[in-house]
Amino acid sequence: MRDVKKVVLAYSGGLDTSVILKWLQETYECEVVTFTADLGQGEELEPARKKAELLGIKSENIFIEDLREEFVRDFVFPMFRANALYEGLYLLGTSIARPLIAKRQIEIARQSGADAVSHGATGKGNDQVRFELGYYALEPGIKVIAPWREWDLNSRTKLIDFAEKHQIPIAKDKRGEAPFSVxxxxxxxxxxxxxxxxxxxxxxxxxxxxxxxxxxxxxxxxxxxxxxxxxxxxxxxxxxxxxxxxxxxxxxxxxxxxxxxxxxxxxxxxxxxxxxxxxxxxxxxxxxxxxxxxxxxxxxxxxxxxxxxxxxxxxxxxxxxxxxxxxxxxxxxxxxxxxxxxxxxxxxxxxxxxxxxxxxSPRSLYSEAHVTFEEDTVYDQRDAEGFIKLNALRLRLLERRGH
CATH class of the missing domain: 3.90.1260.10 (Argininosuccinate synthetase, chain A, domain 2)
Structure with missing residues (x-):
């Protein structure tokens, strides 16, 4: 674990990633760079900067970026051109954000000379896959650190105990069992x-x-x-x-x-x-x-x-x-x-x-002249007879032969 010199962490400032930040420093004895993306989540991001500084991160190693325009222009809109729905219903809101975060992490890793990246996704979900497929696609030799697959802090209680031991500030609503994950x-x-x-x-x-x-x-x-x-x-x-x-x-x-x-x-x-x-x-x-x-x-x-x-x-x-x-x-x-x-x-x-x-639309293919129920001069309804008979030919031959 000592071969990592610098790691770029996808950092929200919440309990999990704050614990991960300290755990990386202790376990890998490496320099940590934090990256916090504003993708329009509606939360104030400056507290993440202050928390990173409190945990000993140098100001030049704290990246907080507004990626809302890039997110919608280069990821959301291309996906909506496809009318994409997963399993017929899901509009892929979480899925489409991960490749952009992964892309910026790799770019920051190159910029800052980091040899590893890290995320806070658990070993049960989809996000670990999305992040890491993105990392490897863009930087095949990058080292990926996924703490939830390595450490023994496998409960909310252990995370809070670790945070209190290392004087990591904890939001009051995180001290109990959160009602759900957002x-x-x-x-x-x-x-x-x-x-x-x-x-x-x-x-x-x-x-x-x-x-x-x-x-x-x-x-x-x-x-x-x-x-x-x-x-x-x-x-x-x-x-x-x-x-x-x-x-x-x-x-x-x-x-x-x-x-x-x-x-x-x-x-x-x-x-x-x-x-x-x-x-x-x-x-x-x-x-x-x-x-x-x-x-x-x-x-x-x-x-x-x-x-x-x-x-x-x-x-x-x-x-x-x-x-x-x-x-x-x-x-x-x-x-x-x-x-x-x-x-x-x-x-x-x-x-x-x-x-x-x-x-x-000025590019419309809709022709009222062709589709009208009133009299028209552009469509000969007798043409349909040959069209139908040709399409029915194989069905008629099948029936004559007997199924």
């Missing part, structure tokens, strides 16, 4: 564990923090218009916004109308099932809006192929293969499909639901 960023907030572990028990209202309950949402619907260019949203109600600003506004609008709640039992990559409560108000609105504009602008073959590719894409993101060549190959195909996905979608937000109620 992960947050600009795309979503998730809650898992403790009071949520029984999948039969309904999650109580206090678990939710980004949305009102649908029952308490306004009795009057909210109508909004979202404008797209090349598959990405660029404006709300005619006002152009940066990616992070736009997602923040969609979160507000969705949350006020009780949109984006999900109670899911999912299959983790490591093999077990887990129950999570997710809130993704802006992402839920965005998914419907994006599908709405694709309805007008995507060719049938392209749309159906995208829908076939989507589960594979979502699984790659969920399992941590963001930097894998197959995810990049799928992304290239998806991005090609988005070249003409532009226009405006009108949505109705009401008591937990979001519905597309209008769409228009």
């Amino acid at each position: 992960d947050a960023n600009l795309l979503h907030i998730s809650a898992e564990g403790k009071v949520l572990e029984d999948p039969w028990e309904e999650a109580q209202e206090y678990v939710y923090s980004r949305s009102v309950s649908p029952e308490q949402a306004p009795d009057k619907p909210t109508y909004i218009e979202v404008e797209f260019e090349k598959g990405d949203p660029v404006a709300i109600d005619g006002e152009r916004m940066s990616p992070a600003t736009l997602l923040t506004e969609l979160n507000r609008l969705g949350g006020e109308n009780g949109i984006g709640r999900l109670d899911l039992v999912e299959n983790r990559f490591v093999g077990m099932k887990s129950r999570g409560i997710y809130e993704t108000p802006g992402g839920t609105v965005l998914l419907q809006a994006h599908r709405g504009i694709e309805q007008l602008t995507l060719d049938r073959g392209a749309m159906h192929l995208k829908d076939e590719l989507m589960p594979r894409y979502a699984e790659l993101v969920y399992n941590g293969f963001w930097f894998a060549p197959e995810r990049e190959m799928l992304q290239a195909a998806i991005d090609k499909s988005q070249e003409h996905v532009e226009g405006t979608v009108r949505l109705k937000l009401y008591k937990g639901s979001v519905n597309v109620v209008g769409r228009k």
Whole structure:
């Protein structure tokens, strides 16, 4: 363990990563660099700096960075071009944040001359896989330290005892058993564990923090218009916004109308099932809006192929293969499909639901002249007879032969 000279730690300032910071110093006798990313989790990050300084980290070894725009522009939006849903429901809010954190850790390691990186993910979950696949994809020879797979601090009580022994400040609500574990960023907030572990028990209202309950949402619907260019949203109600600003506004609008709640039992990559409560108000609105504009602008073959590719894409993101060549190959195909996905979608937000109620596009493939029930001059209905007979030919031959 003595061969590590400097390690970059993904550091939140909470109990777990503060204990990890001190444990790294003691166990590996190495210099520690802390990296704290602002991904829109909605928490003040300066306390993390103060706590790192308190634990003996030099100011030049403390990195706190606002990555919200990069997160939404380079990770969230590309994923939403694919309409990605894991197991048909999950909008991948935690999954999509990990490759960006891993990327910046590796960049900081190179910048600071570190020979190792570390994270606070446990040995039971998906995040350890996501972080480490990212590390190795970007820096194959990097040493990875995963304390939860090495130490014997395997309970909340032992963590608190270690923290008190080393005079690590502990938030008062961490001294008892936390009711559940929370992960947050600009795309979503998730809650898992403790009071949520029984999948039969309904999650109580206090678990939710980004949305009102649908029952308490306004009795009057909210109508909004979202404008797209090349598959990405660029404006709300005619006002152009940066990616992070736009997602923040969609979160507000969705949350006020009780949109984006999900109670899911999912299959983790490591093999077990887990129950999570997710809130993704802006992402839920965005998914419907994006599908709405694709309805007008995507060719049938392209749309159906995208829908076939989507589960594979979502699984790659969920399992941590963001930097894998197959995810990049799928992304290239998806991005090609988005070249003409532009226009405006009108949505109705009401008591937990979001519905597309209008769409228009200068690149529309919709032809009212062809589809009308009234008399037209562009479509000869007699053409359908040969089309049907050719498609029925093999069925007729099968029946004549006898099954």
